[in-house]
Amino acid sequence: MLTGTGIWSTALRYGDPGSVPDAAAELESLGYTAVWVPDFGGPVFDSLDALLRATSTITVATGVMNVWMQTAEAANTWWNALSSDHRSRVLLGLGVSHAPLIGEAWGRPLATMEAFLGALEVPREQRCLAALSPKMQQLARERTAGSLLYLVTPEHTATARENLGEGRFLAVAQNVVLDSDPKSARDVARQELAQVSKLPNYANNWKRAGFTDDDIASLSDPLVDAVFVCGDVDAIAERVAQHRAAGADHVCLQVAPGGELHPDVWKALRGV
Template sequence: MKEIIGKYGIWNGGGLRAEDPSRRGERAEAAAELEELGFGAIWLGGSSSAANAAPLLEATSRVVVGTSIQSIWDHEAEAAAVSHTDLNAAHSGRFVLGLGVSHAKLAEQYRRPYSALVSYLDALDGAGAPAEGRVLAALGPRTIELARDRAAGSIPYLITADQTARSRELLGDTPLLAPELKVVLESDPARARTLARDCLAIYLGLPNYTDNFLRNGFTEDDFKDGGSDRLVDAVFAWGSDDRIRARVDEFIAAGADHVALQVVDGGTRYDLPRQAWRRLAALLA
């Protein structure tokens, strides 16, 4: 997987995975442009699925498309295995099944998430879905080790460069490590941090993320008033092109094989920030 995914990808939480048929052509055009811009992967955020990935795979010829994540509570493992096999057969192995346990506030069935994830992987194995075609959204040590032993690697969301380094230590050298990183293309500190806090607010209400921050050196004080400057600056890249490039490089230096870049610009989740994607491609070139 490392050989085809490249160093940089785009993470998009709504616009590219939306199901509005009237915008299918626009989504296909945007995916094709991302491929032309040189991004190695498109990661579909939220509770995405193979069905969301299929149109983007049809519109492209090289870029990898992955779910980030497909919730284990929303899709039966056997059906997920069939979709995984069919998409990869049709599109030269370019579909990656990114799996996660979501959050207690978002999934009514949420119980014993680690055990549920292990059982889900067992069912995928039983249905013939190869471990090398899936990755896990792994934050805690046990899940990172599961990503090492039962998948092709980890696609952690909302982590720092320091946490990336610790994930690499647990994963070892071979598995894929592809953290998501939020990017604010804004040089004014007040404006950049305001946009960042607006985006961060929902995550500070989800214990999976706040517990992970606490495990990694942050305190409850860092969650007040929309997030401390220390927290915002650790999980967002903002500023000049040179500064943003340096932050991305920091994650690579910490052990990331690939960084999934999410543009944060204050727009709606269904926007396609194509001009921002072009600027990102230019500053990463």
């Protein structure tokens, strides 16, 4: 089961191909246990191959592979061609994305994920689901190794752990800004949240946590501080510890801005 701390980065998937291998190798040398990459379409398996070739021990994970933009058949073809060494380091995180991003192709999320899992040959222990809701967490518990959470509080982590039960993997993606000035740090966080806050999955989850429509529309300080951690290394380490105490097995840090590589920040945060 994956433990420790990882890095979630858009740049490791969509950044300069010449820089990605060195960045992945550096993260491995710094002691991070996983690299996580998103999927907004395109050849996701080529990106995973590049990360696997550049490293030797670190887990390479999707956070998350979009089941509307990829097929189980393509995943099976890729998986069956992998060496045993590379297979042992793969974790396929799967997600149903968001209706506004998918458009007319959108269908019933739970049924769509069930069908995808039914056709997928990647072993249960090497796949997990992005699952904010209890029903999707139940599916994660029954059909995969566990779940990945995004833009959540430690309190939500505790609820997810209860829903998943013991023996299931729970990872949390924690957004961070390494900046001790509250105003400038929150400004960066708001830029990162500007688009995702309009997606109903996240907005509805924040409302379940007690935030209001006004909090979400304005990206209020309490909301920003709840889903981001802004501050120095100690502040970030404290939030990571809170997620672990709430039941997370693994925490992956998404350093803002998320579309850039952050070697200096990665060095500073090693071991949190």
